[in-house]
Amino acid sequence: GAGVSQSPRYKVAKRGQDVALRCDPISGHVSLFWYQQALGQGPEFLTYFQNEAQLDKSGLPSDRFFAERPEGSVSTLKIQRTQQEDSAVYLCASSLALAGAPVKTQYFGPGTRLLVL
Amino acid sequence: AQSVSQHNHHVILSEAASLELGCNYSYGGTVNLFWYVQYPGQHLQLLLKYFSGDPLVKGIKGFEAEFIKSKFSFNLRKPSVQWSDTAEYFCAVNRDNNNDMRFGAGTRLTVKP
Numbered sequence: 001g002a003g004v005s006q007s008p009r010y011k012v013a014k015r016g017q018d019v020a021l022r023c024d025p026i027s028g029h030v031s032l033f034w035y036q037q038a039l040g041q042g043p044e045f046l047t048y049f050q051n052e053a054q055l056d057k058s059g060l061p062s063d064r065f066f067a068e069r070p071e072g073s074v075s076t077l078k079i080q081r082t083q084q085e086d087s088a089v090y091l092c093a094s095s096l097a098l099a100g101a102p103v104k105t106q107y108f109g110p111g112t113r114l115l116v117l
Numbered sequence: 118a119q120s121v122s123q124h125n126h127h128v129i130l131s132e133a134a135s136l137e138l139g140c141n142y143s144y145g146g147t148v149n150l151f152w153y154v155q156y157p158g159q160h161l162q163l164l165l166k167y168f169s170g171d172p173l174v175k176g177i178k179g180f181e182a183e184f185i186k187s188k189f190s191f192n193l194r195k196p197s198v199q200w201s202d203t204a205e206y207f208c209a210v211n212r213d214n215n216n217d218m219r220f221g222a223g224t225r226l227t228v229k230p
Contacts (some may be wrong), residue, residue: 003160005166033217033218035220040222040223041222041223042121042123042207042222042223043161043207043218043220044220045217045218045219048217053197056217058217059217062160087227091160091161093218105151105166106218107163108153108160108161108162109160110159110160111160115163
């Protein structure tokens with residue numbers, strides 16, 4: 001079946017520009033996660049949704065970062081007034097399990113590589 | 118700070134050599150442990166996982182990992198690597214009943230043909 005998809009795959013933005021990154025999770029997956037992966041580092045947690053509810057946004061680095069999942073399926077990560085330090089790969093993952101369930105395997109999309117000039 | 122540590126940044130091996138990649142974490146309590154692999158140009162894929170039971174976990178492509186609770190470790194092993202194992206390997210830890218997954222910095226494996 002189809003995996004997690006993300007678009008665009010690559011995005012070049014000028015500093016100060018707003019960007020929107022899209023994630024289509026695996027159909028039926030309740031949980032959705034966003035991660036930021038800087039060059040040479042492992043992914044770092046940004047935020048988590050269970051259906052349409054954003055239950056954890058503790059990893060968002062600043063108030064310029066905003067995520068939504070209005071209908072509990074597709075999610076959008078928006079970055080306002082982009083800065084050079086926002087350059088990274090943004091990964092989306094989805095999981096079938098509800099929060100509190102013992103098994104939480106996450107399935108990752110290909111990522112969006114954002115370059116802010 | 119609580120973290121996940123991968124000891125080797127870059128490992129270079131010849132084909133048929135044995136592999137062991139270290140992973141240590143510093144979280145207390147119940148944890149779920151994962152190894153993900155990222156082949157060149159591809160997305161992160163699950164290699165294997167441990168939730169409970171037998172601490173020796175077998176994954177895809179001949180990989181295995183052993184959870185040693187007393188050492189807070191979850192090292193990845195493969196007895197004989199192939200050129201196609203060239204990839205980046207990430208250890209990840211999810212605390213039970215917690216939403217986020219914490220990743221190590223990754224280990225780049227290069228297998229020479």
